[in-house]
Amino acid sequence: MRRHWWLGALGIVVGVALVASVVWWRNAQHTFAGIINNPPQAAPDITLTDSDGQPWSLSNLRGQWVLLVYGYTSCPDVCPATLSALRRVKEQLGSQAEHVRVVFVSVDPERDTAALVQEYVSHFGDDFIGLTGTPEAIAAAAAAYGVRYEVVKVDSAVGYLMSHTAFVYVIDPQSQWRLTIPFGVKPPEIVDDLQYLMNLEAQ
């Protein structure tokens, strides 16, 4: 009888140790799909114009996770792909998504009014934030994150096109720039990276 009690206890200890090591191993094994900033660096603040024509600063969102992207609303391929991916990321994050905000900065001030940018991003998510600004403000906001963009004159019915870098910049609630995600990374991989960072934060 006494021997059986021992066996049961041993079983529980071994079980717990097994689960703990699997959890530890999985965390230790995490490979980021994005490019990690190690150590994290302070996220440069940027100030642009919101849909009410009011100045808007990134520091407004301190305390939340921010997914910062740059693009333009006449962009039919890359920008909708990125915004759709981020919509799915938020869906897949479930309850954790309420602490995550998507911010889209237009690099096309000539065509994108503040109201137009906001309407555009709202189609991808109710709480997505669309911003624009003067050419100077946009240039400063782009330079802060190493975003490059240029007008490309082409023979197309849409008028000119824009070339631009299409990374997603991940900023944590302490306004630290943690991760840079290249174009084309699939939503589940972005979710894995975010959840890993969020779990580190919670520990």
Add this chain to the structure above:
Amino acid sequence: MKIRRWTLFGSFVLGLWLVACSSAGSTAGIAVTEAWARPSPMVERAGAAYMVITNGGSTDDRLISATTEVAATVELHETKNEGGMMAMAPVDGIMIPANGQADLEPGGYHIMLIDLTRALKAGETITLVLTFEQAGELQVTAEVRDE
């Protein structure tokens, strides 16, 4: 045993042929599968359609133009990733190599729908008519969906 193997092979070929016929569209070796278009809630913003075009024939072909009832202008474009810089430009055509395929996908080749006649909503389907240099016209149906 030998007969049975041939029967198996025969039904495999027949199956393949049936699959090819039931896809979005096919003509003279050219077949289109997985055709879809992105929802475009704002008609003033261009839409995009994507698909896989396969060429089962022994000669190269080229997609040279497309039309659709939902857009006044349709252009073929290519996005290239040039060291992180996403550059998009119209192209004259999209090569479909003999016994090969062309993938039209986000961040690559796409069919751009300009001056939409109406908003494109997820769940509906649109019809596109593709024109190939060799194979001529091919009608395909694309599902509008969030991807």
